[in-house]
Amino acid sequence: MDLQTSDTPLGRDDLARLVARDIATGSFVNLGIGQPTLVSNYLLPEQNITLHTENGMLGMGPVAEGDAIDGDLINAGKIPVTELPGASYFHHADSFAIMRGGHLDICVLGAFQVSATGDLANWHTGAPDAIPAVGGAMDLATGAKDVFVMMTLLTREGASKIVESCSYPLTGVGCVTRVYTDKAVFLTGPDGVSVRETLGCTLEELQELVPVPLKAASATAAVGG
Amino acid sequence: MDLQTSDTPLGRDDLARLVARDIATGSFVNLGIGQPTLVSNYLLPEQNITLHTENGMLGMGPVAEGDAIDGDLINAGKIPVTELPGASYFHHADSFAIMRGGHLDICVLGAFQVSATGDLANWHTGAPDAIPAVGGAMDLATGAKDVFVMMTLLTREGASKIVESCSYPLTGVGCVTRVYTDKAVFLTGPDGVSVRETLGCTLEELQELVPVPLKAASATAAVGG
C-alpha cells in the first residue's frame, strides 16, 4: 500500500482542494474562519454542498463583491457574503442548535494543536495577558458529526502541532476526526493517530517530526470521503 | 367595607363576565378548555386582549362557523377557530415557551380542587382505573403570571372545592392566585385564602361552606384587575 499521494508538501490552496474533494455529495458543512474558508473555493457545483454560517444561515454563497455587498448578510467572520437559492435564515439559538444537535456533517477548523486522541486547541494561546475570546469554536468542535482540522503540521519554530497532549487550553475533548496538514492527512480518535496519506514525505520521515506513534490507516479508513 | 357585590350566586355566564371584566387592557391570556372558554364571549374590543392557544397561535379569534371552518386552524380543545389581524403562528416548543417563560399575563383554568395556598388539582381524579391524561395543564398552571381558576364552589355532593390540602393529584404547587366561584371570588397564596367579594352570601355564610379560614381581602387586593 502506497501512502504517499503527493511528491511535495501541499500549499494552502492545494490542501483546501484536497479537503473539498473529500466532502461527500450533499453534505451540510461549516467552514471555520481563516484557512478553512479556502475550501469553499474548491467545492464543485455537482457536490451540492450546503454551507452553514453560525450567525444564522444555511445556503451561504460566495463572498459578496461590489453592489452585492449587503450589511445585513454576513458570515461568521463578519465578511459580506451572498445567498444561494434554497437558503434559509434563523436566529442564533436555532442556528447553534443545528451545530450542537449534530446535524452538520462536517465542520472544518483551524488549530493550534490536536492531540493523538483528537483533543482540539484552537481558541486561546493561554498567555497570561491574552484577552480570551471563544466565539463559536467550542460549539463547532463538539457539534459536527466530523470535525476536520486544517493546519500546517509544524509551528514556525518547527514544533509539531500534533501532540501527545495539548499544552494550549482545550476547545473540545476527543472531537477531531481528521487533520489535514501540508505534510500528511491524519485520522485521530480514541485509538490514536493513523496516517491516511503523506504529502511529499515518507511515513518514516513524518514520524521523525511528530512526537506520537503513527501508523498507516487501514485500507478502509484510507478511502477519501 | 362591603364584600358583597352580588345579591345572588353567579351562573356560569355571569361569572365569565366577571372574570372578563377583571382582565387588564392589553393582556395576553390563555383560556383553558371548558368553563374558562366562556370568558372570551365577554371580552370587550376596547380591552385589546390577545388570546393564546397552546397548540401554536397568538391572536386567536372566535369559534369558526360555516365556511370559516378550517381544519388547519383549531384551538387547544381541537375546535375550529378563527384568526384575528395581528395573529402569529409558531411551533409547539415556541408556543409552550410563551407559557413556560412567564409571558402570559393570565391563564384561566377549571379545577377539581384548589388548596388554601394555591395548589391546583385539575387533571386527574386519582381513580385507580382512570387513564391519566395531562395535556398542557401543568404548563399552564406553572407558567402564567397569574393563574385564575373558575369553578363552582361546591361539588355535586356539597363538598368545598377550596380545601386545606388537595386530595386529588396535583397539577401545580402554589400556582393559583385567584379563584372565581359562583359564591365568591377568593385570593390564594402563601398566606392562605382571602375573599375579595361574596356573591349572594355573607362572609360568615361562606365560611360555613369552606373548611379553611377565610378573611376579607385588604382593600388594595380587593380592587379588580
Added chain:
Amino acid sequence: MLNFVDTVQEAVSGIKDGSTVMIGGFGNAGQPFELIDALMDCGARELTVVNNNAGQGDQGLALLIKEGRVKKMICSFPRQSDSWHFDAKYKAGQIELELVPQGNLAERIRAAGAGIGGFFTPTGYGTMLAEGKETRMIDGRGQVFETPVHADVALIKALTADGAGNLVYRKTARNFGPIMAAAARHTIAQVSGIVPVGGIDPENVVTPGIYVNSIVKVA
C-alpha cells in the same frame, strides 16, 4: 441526503421493528394520515410512538395501536372520547405509557434536536408526573430534570417543500412538525406541494432542509 419519493409506501419502507417513531399533528391538524397508513401497511412492529395523543377513532395511529404494533406511547393526552383502542390496550396491560406534560414533551423533543443533554423545568414539580425524577430548587422554585426524546424516524405533514427540502406549514398545523423534524435521525415529510429550489423565501422557511430526509407529495 434528501430524497423525493413518489409514494408514501416507499417513504416509510426503511422503518424497522423496534423503532422510535415521532408522529406530528395535534388533533387532525398536521397529522400525516397517509404516512401513518403506510406505516401500518409496512408491517413494522414493537414501535415506540411519540405523539401528543394516542390515536382517535378507527384510523391512523389508533389502528396501529389496535393491531398491537405499538409497544409504548410517549404522549401528553392519551385519553379522549374516542381513544377506545388505546384505552383497551392500556387496561389490558398491553401497551406501555410514558405520560409527559405537553410542554415538557415539546421541550424534550426540542432538546433532542438541539443537542441538549437534559434540562430543569418547573412544570410537573410536586406532582405525580415528577415522581422518581431528579429535582432541585433553582431561584427559589422547585424544578424537575427532564431528558431529551430522540427518535429514529419522524413522520410529519407540511404545506410546501422546495427542492432543497425547506418546509413551510399552514396555521396551527405547524405544531410538532418543526421540532420533530430536528429530533429524528430520519425525517419524512408529506406535503401538499413541491416548488423548485428557491421557491420559498429564505426569510419564511420554518424547517430548513437540513432536517428533512424524504419528501412525498400527497394529493
Added chain:
Amino acid sequence: MLNFVDTVQEAVSGIKDGSTVMIGGFGNAGQPFELIDALMDCGARELTVVNNNAGQGDQGLALLIKEGRVKKMICSFPRQSDSWHFDAKYKAGQIELELVPQGNLAERIRAAGAGIGGFFTPTGYGTMLAEGKETRMIDGRGQVFETPVHADVALIKALTADGAGNLVYRKTARNFGPIMAAAARHTIAQVSGIVPVGGIDPENVVTPGIYVNSIVKVA
C-alpha cells in the same frame, strides 16, 4: 403593554443604573446603533451588558465601555482588532468579563425566555470555560450545566413591526433579536418600518408581539 414611541431617547428612558441590558447584533448586522447611542445619552451606569462582542471601534457599545458605564460584559468574543476600549478596561481590571461559548450564550438566552431553569450541554466540557461548573456524563458524553441569562432590558433591531408588535428581521441581522426579545423583561425594538395590525402575514412573524414592549422607528 406595547408602546410606540417617537424617539430612541424616550424608548430607553426607563433604563436604570445597575440594569442588565441585552444588545442584539452580530458584528454590525442587527446592531441597534441608535438605541445604544440613546442608552449612552440617558446616563445609566453600572450596567451588565449581554452582547456577542464587547464593542468595536469608537462607537456604540465601545463608547459605553470607554465611559465606564459597563460594570460587566457577558459575551463570547470580546477581543477583536478594534476592541481597544474593552481591552484597556479589562487590562486595567475595570470591567468584569463572563466569557461564554457562543452557542451556550444563545441557548442560555433562549432558556431564560422559555422558562428553563438550566440545561446540560457538551459544549465547553473539559475546557477552562467549564471550570467550577457542575458536570455530568450523559449517554457517555461529558456535559456542563449552564444557567439561563435573563435581562431587565433588551435593545434589538428588526426590519418591520406591525401594530400588534410582531416583528420580522432581515437576513443574518436576525441573529440574537428573537431570543433576546423573549429573555428580557422589557424589550425595545428599533425598526425601519411600521405597518398596520395585520400587515405581516401570521405565518411569517418571527417575534410575536407578546415579546415586545416599545417600538421606535429609526429613519
